[in-house]
Amino acid sequence: MSEIDQRIRLHIGDITKLAVDAIVNAANTSLLGGGGVDGAIHRAAGPELEFECRMLNGCKVGGAKLTKGYRLPVRHIIHTVGPVWQGGDKDEAELLASCYRRSLECAAAKDCRTVAFPAISTGVYRYPKDQATQIAVGTVSAFIGQNAVPETVVFCCFDQQMAELYQQALLRLAERGPHR
Numbered sequence: 001m002s003e004i005d006q007r008i009r010l011h012i013g014d015i016t017k018l019a020v021d022a023i024v025n026a027a028n029t030s031l032l033g034g035g036g037v038d039g040a041i042h043r044a045a046g047p048e049l050e051f052e053c054r055m056l057n058g059c060k061v062g063g064a065k066l067t068k069g070y071r072l073p074v075r076h077i078i079h080t081v082g083p084v085w086q087g088g089d090k091d092e093a094e095l096l097a098s099c100y101r102r103s104l105e106c107a108a109a110k111d112c113r114t115v116a117f118p119a120i121s122t123g124v125y126r127y128p129k130d131q132a133t134q135i136a137v138g139t140v141s142a143f144i145g146q147n148a149v150p151e152t153v154v155f156c157c158f159d160q161q162m163a164e165l166y167q168q169a170l171l172r173l174a175e176r177g178p179h180r
Helices: 003-007 036-045 047-055 092-109 129-146 160-176
Strands: 008-012 022-027 064-068 076-081 114-117 152-157
Touching: 008 129, 008 160, 022 036, 022 092, 036 047, 047 064, 064 092, 076 092, 092 114, 092 129, 129 152, 129 160, 152 160
Parallel strands: 008 152, 022 076, 022 114, 114 152
Antiparallel strands: 064 076
């Protein structure tokens, strides 16, 4: 098992319950809450989160912005806006990879040693789950291969099916080696 394999974890459950330094929110461009993970994070964090998000003036697709964690068991929430799947020829892959890179850059800048990600863009944004997990694992692996922080990245999966897709992506990465 490589050092990178040891720094990536899978978790099945509710991302709002994880006690890590930062969780990533699969947000919309307004950053003011929505459905799915975004709505769950806003509800669990409390109304102070929406107030701080209003001060951020939104976020572009592929970008990331950081707030406090408020009522969550985290120091920070990193809000990133994933692409809506439009067939794959609208730079969706690069935009999704950018979500992971920018989020990790935010985490590193705040010395967040543990960061948890949801499966960005795979819900109402309809990104194909198998492709999204490959991008997530590849991008995170490349980042942590070149950076000491975060020390641990958790892919928080809503269900067993998503966890299996991440496991397959991790196995493919191990077979071909990191950074390829």
